[in-house]
Amino acid sequence: MNNDEYIHMNLDSSKNSIIRLFNVTKRYGAKIALNNVSVDIQPGEFIFISGPSGAGKSTLLKVLYLAEKVSEGQILINGMNLARISVSKLPLLRRRFGMVFQDFKLIPSRTVFENVALVLEVAGEKPSYIRKKVMHVLRTTGMDKKANALPPTLSGGEQQRVAVARAVVGDPDIILADEPTGSLDHASARLVLDFLMAYHKKGATILVASHNLHLLESMVRGRNIVLEQGQLVKTSTML
């Protein structure tokens, strides 16, 4: 390959990036949660974000869907600068993401069904479609029998599966999963991971943050990003 072609390829790949971080720094007061992180993620990639507790994994996901604003640096999602997104466009951005929150963030006063349906309701889907789609996703996560249960009556693992169901129900092109297997035993963790892999196969870009390195072992093809004290210390590709 000659030099020209190489440059061309490089430009092309960066233009197609679905997520780009340029020297992103996030501070909470004096505490630096992310320190000068630059990453370039292609559509359809499976990214595994690892690192010890407090390394900044959750923070990295939070700045992507603007739950937190960066202190320095820039983030592009599909070439769109997050710093320039208006308040009225923010909901549209978030609907492109499916999120599994580390603390689940299920509405305790609403049933499992309603929690999952919320994603489609805010997007203005029809009730008949919502009903069908939500029940389908709950079946695939094995939570259909608990559709009418309230989240506080569920076990941690069950809540986690509801959280995963909610993250995928809108068929997002990017799924951000923060410790999606944290409350699960090994077998259930595998199931959830396989579940996410199925969406990956359909073309979704997936970012999973976890300090559980066992997951890495069972992982198929992907890129592992290691954070330590807010800094990106290693990137490795697994085949």
Place this chain on the structure above:
Amino acid sequence: MTRYITKALADIRSNRFLNLITIVTISLSILVVSLFLLFFENANRLIEGWNQGGRAMIYLEPTFSQEMLPDVKARIRGLGEVEEMRFIPKSQALEKLKDEMGSHTGFFDTLQHNPLPHALEIRMKTQGDYAQVAAFAKKIAALEMVESVEYGQGWLARFLKIFTLFRITGYAMCGLFLLIALFITANTVRLAFYSRRLEIEIMRLVGATEGFIKTPFYVEGLIQGFLGGILGLLILMAAFLAISSGISGNLSAYVYLDIRFLAIKTMGLIILASTFLGWFGCYLSLKQILK
């Protein structure tokens, strides 16, 4: 929309106590307001009756003759505010008097000539406002060929002064009560908002617009205002029926009192205003919270 309403009703049910207090507060305010309106509506009708619907009699000078009539009429019309005008020649007035006196007609036969003046009966455009009627009557009285103008009664003026004072107090009270209701509604929305803070945060995170988040609160506010208005009117109606049957039973023997409940239009306005109040309370509250 039906989805929003069922959801709002469910939310109201789940927050029963707070919502009940709000609805009752609104209904009490509406009760006070509609009580005043009921009073004023009836009082206005009574006064209008006493005022003879803005009717006045203009008695003309003895030197007046029929040829001057067009000229006098034109000058009165020139003052504006006249809705209707009818000339009553003194002969007609005498006939009428004779009719009314009936058996005493013998007295009139002894008369050499008709002692009654020619008169003009007019109806003014302004009917309720006594001060305006009085001012207008004064202007007419100052015209040439006009001897005197008779309208309303002297005591009516004094009564109206008191009545106006009462009306102002009434408006102030209504304003005060509506303000209290508005404050309570706004506060309920605020409490509801904070009790659902987690829910709202989650809704935002999964891509809900501010409109999607606010709508249930508005629907709830509208429903509360509407129910409060209906309840207030129902209480007033029940009280009205209970009291008015008692009054008419006791008093109708002495005076003719035509007391009616609020007009349908007024009731509609009250419910509309009360629904708006629910909405406005919500608007103020959300504006303050989400700024």
